[in-house]
Amino acid sequence: MKPNAIGLAGIFGITLILQALGQTPPIESQFMASQSGPVGQVGVAAHEGWNGTATNVFVEFGSGSLDGTLLGLVASAGDKAEIRGGTEYVHSHYCLFATAKGAYPPSTGTKLYFSFLYRFNSTSGLDPQGKVIAVVTRQNGSSPTNFSIQARLSGNYIQLGIAKSNGIPVWVPKNIAVGETVFVVARQQMIGATRSDDIVDLWVNPPPSTFGKSEDEIPTPDASTSEGYEDGSSSGPGRFYLDVWPGANATFDEFRFSTNWADVTPPVGTCVKAAIDFTLPTDNPTISEGALTMLSVISRGTARVHSWQESRDNGITWVNASGGIGSFASKYFTPLLSLADNGIKYRCLVNVPCNNSWATSSIITVTVTQAVKTPTGLVLDERWQDYEWGDTVPGYPVNTTNAAWLYSSGTSRYLYGNWDDENQTTRYNLVLEPPQTSSMLVLAFFTDQDAPPIHLDVGKGLVTEFVFQANGIAESNGGLRLGLFNYADGATRPTASGFSGSSGNGTMVNGFMVNIDFGKVFSINSPIGLYYRAALDSANLMGTL
Structure with missing residues (x-):
């Protein structure tokens, strides 16, 4: 055990997860996973852009790929993503295809192409009105929607359609059977700076003879519409969401993104060298x-x-x-x-x-x-008597009475003093308030920036006591998380406040975290959970489980 930081995360309402992952075109995601699990935790997050830790979209390591060769597509590799719906709609799994905000601003006139293999394993949860299966949104948010791809029942078959925000879906008149793998290509033609002029197009099983061809040889779309609105923000689109409708049972594979048709339609027989x-x-x-x-x-x-x-x-x-x-x-x-x-x-x-x-x-x-064993004794007793509680460079140097305090963006904090008449001194409390309908993350480092972490000798233990009083507790579905973390072995320690949501530079952090269902009434059957972080494969330190 080698900790050097205490983490405190409070989740009140919606937890925002903002990770600076991204790629430059073309992107090819074949789910080259290193283990089984949710799509955002199986080794494809950093390399293929995927985020999302709920089990509704998961990869089974070694399960193999969907086969698109009969549709004219290059042979698949890696594994595939399974989509399983519960009782509620889930909009949390996405591929961040833009490297940064403004990569594809609305005024550029860029054409964005997306392609993937999809298989409906049942018609469960589908209806004639349609369910959203994929959405393209703003680069730095889960909304607003630029366009969505939808699926509806048509007799015993399934049809796909495309729609802009507030627009009516235009459906492709091709019937898809349960168990049939289809090749889907979507395009957003970004025409101008207004919010109603973009055109979105959809192809289902386009002619293989057009794969890998130039823009002049693209086939006519199976469905096309300009009705509705696109996001007018200068941030531009950047996220491709795999949405999960209640009762969903489907399989997704071979996701590609680029700014031209050829990159997203590699033909069978293509052999790109290593x-x-x-x-x-x-x-x-x-x-x-x-x-x-x-x-x-x-x-x-x-x-x-x-x-x-x-x-x-x-x-x-x-x-x-x-x-x-x-x-x-x-x-x-x-x-x-x-x-x-x-x-x-x-x-x-x-x-x-x-x-x-x-x-x-x-x-x-x-x-x-060689790890230097920490002598037995007091590491930290922080009572804020020195009035050091972060925000500058943050409260260094660290010593037995002073930790380095860092706070996520939007966290309100101040010291509140009470006069102790008996000891003739002021006793201070640190007051923390999270942003409305969001979350906060507070880090307290109890070793200096370049100092080794606490390393326990055999048979020794580390006792951490955290005393707090909570006000304004949510009726239900609130959250409180406490953790002991080690940044010294491969992780990058934050050096200033203002990081997003619950990120905290979590990648490669080791440690332990307690997750508490923190409300007036419990909302889950297991209100307290203990988690072990081993070289965490996410920038999100405490915001995801």
């Missing part, structure tokens, strides 16, 4: 003994296969990586490393079988340092 665009981390990591580290590559190639290798003789000989998670995926979590592993080297090989091309990543050398 290439590695980026290796993470870019600097050789240094970790304490007993920790792990995460390695990853962004690669290209048709039906590519990843393989991580390790060397213990300074790169002379290489063998397949042993232990850890994801040794045959684009993202690899090493096992817990000891001093005997100091200097171990890793690399990733990428192979494309159709042309037997290979690519090799940069070599990553991991330095493992």
